Amino acid sequence: MANKPNIKASAYKLAILLSANMLAGCVAAGIHGTTFAVKASDRAGLEDAAQAGDPEAQTRLGISYCCRGPGFSTQKATEWLCKAAAQDYAIAQYELGRIYNGATSRTPAPGQKLTHIALAKKNKPLSLMWFERATANGHEKAAEKAADLRDDMDAGEIADADALLADWRSAPCTYDVAFAESD
Numbered sequence: 001m002a003n004k005p006n007i008k009a010s011a012y013k014l015a016i017l018l019s020a021n022m023l024a025g026c027v028a029a030g031i032h033g034t035t036f037a038v039k040a041s042d043r044a045g046l047e048d049a050a051q052a053g054d055p056e057a058q059t060r061l062g063i064s065y066c067c068r069g070p071g072f073s074t075q076k077a078t079e080w081l082c083k084a085a086a087q088d089y090a091i092a093q094y095e096l097g098r099i100y101n102g103a104t105s106r107t108p109a110p111g112q113k114l115t116h117i118a119l120a121k122k123n124k125p126l127s128l129m130w131f132e133r134a135t136a137n138g139h140e141k142a143a144e145k146a147a148d149l150r151d152d153m154d155a156g157e158i159a160d161a162d163a164l165l166a167d168w169r170s171a172p173c174t175y176d177v178a179f180a181e182s183d
Helices: 007-051 055-065 074-085 090-100 113-119 124-136 140-151 155-166
Strands: none
Touching: 007 055, 055 074, 055 090, 074 090, 090 124, 090 140, 124 140, 124 155
């Protein structure tokens, strides 16, 4: 006797699958909101240490603001990260490399990913400069990112990055300054 498909079981499975798919947006929004709440709650404890010049606190505060969505600010993120990067703090330099390479969100909620990609600005020479500084300070992921980025750049962009690197402390850092000409 041939196996007959169990229509009731198939319909039940389909109903569960459709329900789960419809709820995914609600769950993602809840998770995204929770992520924001956790990041925002971290800020209060970091402010004093960041204001006092602690590069780790400045970096963590910058990451807490990064980068898009309610309560986030790419501008504030880069301001804090720039303060830490100026002290040659590798993690901040790596994060700036990511931001200037268009990675303005680590984990956007479903439906936001395309918006983040579409809105992200890129400054490859500035990104490469920060990845190179982070690499010089021992950040291993930065070395990989720098190599990948160099492969994606033309000779002029690489020359621009090398010029920025030669005088990196004078390079534009805050987001509004780096992208002033494109706004």
